[in-house]
Amino acid sequence: MERAFGLERLIFFSDAVFAIAITLLAIELRVPEIVETANDAIASQTLWLAIAAEWPRLLAFALSFYIIGAFWIAHHRYFRYIKSYDEGLIRLNLVWLFFVVLLSFTTAILGEYGNLQIAIVLYALNLICAGLAGEALWYHATHARRLVDAALDGRFIRRLQARTLTMLLASLIVIGLTFFIDDYASFGWLLIFVFQGLVERHYRRAGMFK
Amino acid sequence: MERAFGLERLIFFSDAVFAIAITLLAIELRVPEIVETANDAIASQTLWLAIAAEWPRLLAFALSFYIIGAFWIAHHRYFRYIKSYDEGLIRLNLVWLFFVVLLSFTTAILGEYGNLQIAIVLYALNLICAGLAGEALWYHATHARRLVDAALDGRFIRRLQARTLTMLLASLIVIGLTFFIDDYASFGWLLIFVFQGLVERHYRRAGMFK
Amino acid sequence: MERAFGLERLIFFSDAVFAIAITLLAIELRVPEIVETANDAIASQTLWLAIAAEWPRLLAFALSFYIIGAFWIAHHRYFRYIKSYDEGLIRLNLVWLFFVVLLSFTTAILGEYGNLQIAIVLYALNLICAGLAGEALWYHATHARRLVDAALDGRFIRRLQARTLTMLLASLIVIGLTFFIDDYASFGWLLIFVFQGLVERHYRRAGMFK
Amino acid sequence: MERAFGLERLIFFSDAVFAIAITLLAIELRVPEIVETANDAIASQTLWLAIAAEWPRLLAFALSFYIIGAFWIAHHRYFRYIKSYDEGLIRLNLVWLFFVVLLSFTTAILGEYGNLQIAIVLYALNLICAGLAGEALWYHATHARRLVDAALDGRFIRRLQARTLTMLLASLIVIGLTFFIDDYASFGWLLIFVFQGLVERHYRRAGMFK
Numbered sequence: 001m002e003r004a005f006g007l008e009r010l011i012f013f014s015d016a017v018f019a020i021a022i023t024l025l026a027i028e029l030r031v032p033e034i035v036e037t038a039n040d041a042i043a044s045q046t047l048w049l050a051i052a053a054e055w056p057r058l059l060a061f062a063l064s065f066y067i068i069g070a071f072w073i074a075h076h077r078y079f080r081y082i083k084s085y086d087e088g089l090i091r092l093n094l095v096w097l098f099f100v101v102l103l104s105f106t107t108a109i110l111g112e113y114g115n116l117q118i119a120i121v122l123y124a125l126n127l128i129c130a131g132l133a134g135e136a137l138w139y140h141a142t143h144a145r146r147l148v149d150a151a152l153d154g155r156f157i158r159r160l161q162a163r164t165l166t167m168l169l170a171s172l173i174v175i176g177l178t179f180f181i182d183d184y185a186s187f188g189w190l191l192i193f194v195f196q197g198l199v200e201r202h203y204r205r206a207g208m209f210k
Numbered sequence: 211m212e213r214a215f216g217l218e219r220l221i222f223f224s225d226a227v228f229a230i231a232i233t234l235l236a237i238e239l240r241v242p243e244i245v246e247t248a249n250d251a252i253a254s255q256t257l258w259l260a261i262a263a264e265w266p267r268l269l270a271f272a273l274s275f276y277i278i279g280a281f282w283i284a285h286h287r288y289f290r291y292i293k294s295y296d297e298g299l300i301r302l303n304l305v306w307l308f309f310v311v312l313l314s315f316t317t318a319i320l321g322e323y324g325n326l327q328i329a330i331v332l333y334a335l336n337l338i339c340a341g342l343a344g345e346a347l348w349y350h351a352t353h354a355r356r357l358v359d360a361a362l363d364g365r366f367i368r369r370l371q372a373r374t375l376t377m378l379l380a381s382l383i384v385i386g387l388t389f390f391i392d393d394y395a396s397f398g399w400l401l402i403f404v405f406q407g408l409v410e411r412h413y414r415r416a417g418m419f420k
Numbered sequence: 421m422e423r424a425f426g427l428e429r430l431i432f433f434s435d436a437v438f439a440i441a442i443t444l445l446a447i448e449l450r451v452p453e454i455v456e457t458a459n460d461a462i463a464s465q466t467l468w469l470a471i472a473a474e475w476p477r478l479l480a481f482a483l484s485f486y487i488i489g490a491f492w493i494a495h496h497r498y499f500r501y502i503k504s505y506d507e508g509l510i511r512l513n514l515v516w517l518f519f520v521v522l523l524s525f526t527t528a529i530l531g532e533y534g535n536l537q538i539a540i541v542l543y544a545l546n547l548i549c550a551g552l553a554g555e556a557l558w559y560h561a562t563h564a565r566r567l568v569d570a571a572l573d574g575r576f577i578r579r580l581q582a583r584t585l586t587m588l589l590a591s592l593i594v595i596g597l598t599f600f601i602d603d604y605a606s607f608g609w610l611l612i613f614v615f616q617g618l619v620e621r622h623y624r625r626a627g628m629f630k
Numbered sequence: 631m632e633r634a635f636g637l638e639r640l641i642f643f644s645d646a647v648f649a650i651a652i653t654l655l656a657i658e659l660r661v662p663e664i665v666e667t668a669n670d671a672i673a674s675q676t677l678w679l680a681i682a683a684e685w686p687r688l689l690a691f692a693l694s695f696y697i698i699g700a701f702w703i704a705h706h707r708y709f710r711y712i713k714s715y716d717e718g719l720i721r722l723n724l725v726w727l728f729f730v731v732l733l734s735f736t737t738a739i740l741g742e743y744g745n746l747q748i749a750i751v752l753y754a755l756n757l758i759c760a761g762l763a764g765e766a767l768w769y770h771a772t773h774a775r776r777l778v779d780a781a782l783d784g785r786f787i788r789r790l791q792a793r794t795l796t797m798l799l800a801s802l803i804v805i806g807l808t809f810f811i812d813d814y815a816s817f818g819w820l821l822i823f824v825f826q827g828l829v830e831r832h833y834r835r836a837g838m839f840k
Contacts, residue, residue, distance in 0.1 A: 006710055009645060013702065015219060016436075016649030019226035022311065023234065024653065029315040031322050040393075044326040051319070051332070065311070069304045072223065076300075080216055087830070090706075094699045101652065101695070105659040109681070112661050116674040122681070183670075200297070225429060226646075229436030232521065233444065239525040241532050250603075254536040261529070261542070275521070279514045282433065286510075290426055410507070435639060439646030442731065443654065449735040451742050460813075464746040471739070471752070485731070489724045492643065496720075500636055620717070 007085050010093060017097045018072040021104060025061050025068070028108045029054065060111035063189055064103055067127065067167070070196065071100055074134055074164055081148045081156075082141045089147060092137040099130035110186075117178045120185050124171040131168045135161060159203065166195035217295050220303060227307045228282040231314060235271050235278070238318045239264065270321035273399055274313055277337065277377070280406070281310055284344055284374055291358045291366075292351045299357060302347040309340035320396075327388045330395050334381040341378045345371060369413065376405035427505050430513060437517045438492040441524060445481050445488070448528045449474065480531035483609055484523055487547065487587070490616065491520055494554055494584055501568045501576075502561045509567060512557040519550035530606075537598045540605050544591040551588045555581060579623065586615035637715050640723060647727045648702040651734060655691050655698070658738045659684065690741035693819055694733055697757065697797070700826065701730055704764055704794055711778045711786075712771045719777060722767040729760035740816075747808045750815050754801040761798045765791060789833065796825035 032050035037043050075096075082089070106126040113119040141147040142157045174188035242260035247253050285306075292299070316336040323329040351357040352367045384398035452470035457463050495516075502509070526546040533539040561567040562577045594608035662680035667673050705726075712719070736756040743749040771777040772787045804818035 006706065009641065009706055009709075011219065012222060012642060013645045013649055015223045016226050016646050017653055019223055020230055020650055020653040021656075022307075023227055023230040023314075024657070026231075026311045026314045027234070027237070027657070029312075031315075031318045034323075040326055043323075044328045047319075047323055047326055048328045051328070062308075065304075065308055073300060076216065076219055076223075079219075090703060094695075097652075098692075098695055101656045102659075104653075104656045105661075108661045109677075113664075113673075113677055116670055116677055118674045118678045118681070221429065222432060225433045226436050229433055230440055232517075233437055233440040233524075236441075236521045236524045237444070237447070239522075241525075241528045244533075250536055253533075254538045257529075257533055257536055258538045261538070272518075275514075275518055283510060286426065286429055289429075431639065432642060435643045436646050439643055440650055442727075443647055443650040443734075446651075446731045446734045447654070447657070449732075451735075451738045454743075460746060463743075464748045467739075467743055467746055468748045471748070482728075485724075485728055493720060496636065496639055499639075 007079075007082070010085060010090060011079050014075060014093060014097060015072075018068060018075065018100065021100050022065055022068045022072070024104050025064050025107060028104075028111060029057055029061055056114045057111035059186075060107050060114060063110075064107040067192070068100060068103060070167070070192075071096075071130060071134065074160070077160055077163075078134075078138050078141065081152055083149060084147050086147065088140050089137065092133060092140055096130060096133035096137055099126060099133055102126055103130065114186055115183050117185075120178050121175055124175045127171045128168055131164050131171070134164050135168075138164075159199075159206075163196065163199050166199055167192055170195055217289075217292070220295060220300060221289050224285060224303060224307060225282075228278060228285065228310065231310050232275055232278045232282070234314050235274050235317060238314075238321060239267055239271055266324045267321035269396075270317050270324060273320075274317040277402070278310060278313060280377070280402075281306075281340060281344065284370070287370055288344075288348050288351065291362055293359060294357050296357065298350050299347065302343060302350055306340060306343035306347055309336060309343055312336055313340065324396055325393050327395075330388050331385055334385045337381045338378055341374050341381070344374050345378075348374075369409075369416075373406065373409050376409055377402055380405055427499075427502070430505060430510060431499055434495060434513060434517060435492075438488060438495065438520065441520050442485055442488045442492070444524050445484050445527060448524075448531060449477055449481055476534045477531035479606075480527050480534065483530075484527040487612070488520060488523060490587070490612075491516075491550060491554065494580070497580055498554075498558050498561065501572055503569060504567050506567065508560050509557065512553060512560055516550060516553035516557055519546060519553055522546055523550065534606055535603050537605075540598050541595055544595045547591045548588055551584050551591070554584050555588075558584075579626075583616065583619050586619055587612055590615055637709075637712070640715060640720060641709050644705060644723060644727060645702075648698060648705065648730065651730050652695060652698045652702070654734050655694050655737060658734070658741060659687055659691055686744045687741035689816075690737050690744065693740075694737040697822070698730060698733060700797070700822075701726075701760060701764065704790070707790055707793075708764075708768050708771065711782055713779060714777050716777065718770050719767065722763060722770055726760060726763035726767055729756060729763055732756055733760065744816055745813050747815075750808050751805055754805045757801045758798055761794050761801070764794050765798075768794075789829075789836075793826065793829050796829055797822055800825055 032047065032054065034043065034046045034050050037046075103126055106123045109119045110123045138157070138161060142152070145152060148157075170189065170191040173191055174185055177185040177188045242257065242264065244253065244256045244260050247256075313336055316333045319329045320333045348367070348371060352362070355362060358367075380399065380401040383401055384395055387395040387398045452467065452474065454463065454466045454470050457466070523546055526543045529539045530543045558577070558581060562572070565572060568577075590609065590611040593611055594605055597605040597608045662677065662684065664673065664676045664680050667676070733756055736753045739749045740753045768787070768791060772782070775782060778787075800819065800821040803821055804815055807815040807818045
């Protein structure tokens with residue numbers, strides 16, 4: 001009883017951090033300042049162009065919204081099977097949240113300087129750290145069935161791992177891409193969608209997830 | 211049991227995002243900078259005029275507070291009847307939250323450039339996207355009674371749809387208005403209050419809602 | 421069961437808004453910019469003076485933290501006795517939250533222009549609106565025992581009213597004070613502490629609250 | 631039942647405040663502004679240097695993330711044993727949260743002026759106040775077993791105290807250090823890790839915590 005409640009608090013605290021991190025992303029979307037003219041039609045067009053020029057920030061916002069959402073879904077899935085907790089779980093969870101929170105910073109850098117290699121690499125490294133922390137938590141919980149049901153299927157455990165691994169893989173590919181194509185390397189993030197789609201499809205085929 | 215808990219987390223995560231999105235709206239309300247004078251009475255009047263000049267931002271804040279509140283109420287109602295969840299529900303819920311979070315950006319634009327057509331149209335489009343995502347979630351959940359009680363009354367399902375549709379309808383009308391009356395098109399949002407009032411009244415008359 | 425869950429969501433949504441509103445207050449505390457000198461001791465002193473010069477913002481922060489905390493406690497107490505909900509309760513709750521969220525704006529104005537009458541009056545009016553919304557919610561819930569236990573003691577209901585009324589009373593007195601003493605009218609907020617202390621003491625004496 | 635629910639709300643409200651405070655820390659990490667050049671490789675290097683120059687802010691962010699996380703863990707542990715609540719607990723909890731929220735301000739000062747004595751001292755004082763508030767809450771709850779199980783082991787109570795005390799001790803040492811070594815006094819915070827590690831180890835050895 002007491003155990004369950006402690007675990008619940010851990011989960012709600014995490015939910016709150018994920019929710020705030022995902023919502024704060026919008027703060028980086030800045031209202032452009034335009035020189036207002038007497039003619040509203042011209043001013044309206046000027047504003048449109050100014051907002052359209054924000055597309056790198058909007059893309060970075062959408063990408064990070066997707067990624068934090070995906071991390072939250074992973075967290076959600078892990079904790080459906082985690083039945084108890086220990087110090088290690090609390091710590092690894094905080095490490096994971098640390099890198100999720102840091103994403104708001106690297107997202108802002110990516111939105112501002114998405115054409116520069118360092119911005120893409122930092123974002124990718126942040127993603128990799130967050131992904132590894134998530135994997136470490138899942139490993140800690142499932143190794144020797146420490147914090148999960150002893151009967152939990154081993155294939156199942158590996159499949160939940162696979163999903164986060166797609167993010168790590170896509171990040172490594174994107175980092176590689178930045179050495180060849182500067183301005184378009186960011187499109188490599190689309191691989192996450194492709195990879196996750198493939199994993200999803202695999203799950204569905206195997207009939208292990210609805 | 212496990213299912214119920216997973217659904218609960220989905221709901222609390224959504225609650226947190228709604229709550230943060232609605233509270234962050236206030237961040238766009240900026241304290242005006244005034245030139246302080248030795249005479250406090252004059253400075254006080256200057257400050258009052260400066261704050262009063264913020265009325266478009268205050269109105270945009272109040273409008274979006276109402277709208278995010280209405281979306282939250284819709285979410286609240288939907289999930290009173292949704293009894294289980296699947297991948298699709300989680301995804302549609304995230305899409306809905308995405309457009310709710312984006313409202314903080316389009317609200318800021320509306321507050322700053324509410325006299326320009328593009329600001330009103332973008333806000334209306336954001337609202338329409340959010341509304342459609344909500345409708346899609348409800349359709350996904352209720353189609354063939356996928357995630358709701360099999361005995362749930364079909365009229366009831368359509369009535370919950372109707373409420374969100376009022377926002378879409380009002381948004382379309384406002385977009386239309388911007389082509390004729392620029393500066394006052396925003397008053398078209400008042401239609402949301404009128405429409406929702408009518409729907410409410412209809413509900414009450416039909417005795418289906420308290 | 422369903423009812424209880426709906427009420428729970430209403431409460432957690434409110435908790436989240438209160439929590440965010442109270443935490444966002446700290447955003448208005450700005451790190452002062454100082455001209456760094458080669459001598460660290462002098463720079464340290466300069467920084468100290470700059471931070472000390474922020475005292476009106478720090479006071480406004482502490483005051484609003486206390487007040488939002490007090491509103492949250494009031495909300496907490498009301499909902500210990502509210503056992504069901506209806507449309508009206510949801511709406512009044514949102515109105516209350518609206519004025520709580522708006523406090524972040526009027527707090528910033530008070531912190532910046534606390535010596536000007538209009539800043540104090542606006543803050544007081546905001547407080548009064550929030551207080552009235554809280555009272556309206558409690559009246560709505562308890563009138564004819566609509567949403568509370570039919571056996572709930574009438575004296576108890578009035579006593580919970582009294583607490584919020586102290587804020588309204590103090591606010592009115594502060595507004596009055598601004599017409600006579602400009603710069604020191606804000607000290608009138610200390611009356612809230614005095615009044616609430618008196619009410620608390622009265623409660624304890626009557627043995628109705630621990 | 632009613633009691634338990636009231637306590638639950640107190641906990642979730644606190645969780646939300648901790649979660650927001652810990653996430654808002656990232657807001658102070660500012661995207662550097664660089665002069666973009668035609669050569670992307672040079673611009674990328676310039677950006678890297680600009681971000682690297684942010685290390686004091688990044689360290690302050692990481693430190694406060696760790697500390698707020700540690701306070702949350704302490705809160706988590708205290709409330710595993712606290713079984714009921716009273717006015718005093720609610721108040722002490724709010725005082726604790728006040729100093730946690732204030733950390734976002736003193737963290738920003740530390741990140742900006744970490745080489746100045748006053749920045750370090752203010753941060754340390756804030757930490758000490760937060761720590762004392764936590765200790766006061768725990769003392770209030772456990773004194774004469776007021777709000778905890780009457781059978782709760784006294785050694786256990788003292789051990790939970792010890793953990794927060796390490797932060798107070800480290801803070802005092804850091805304040806002392808600032809009088810001798812200016813620029814490197816901040817490294818004294820590492821003592822928290824050392825102290826907490828020692829306490830953890832002591833716990834594990836005594837077999838009282840997993």
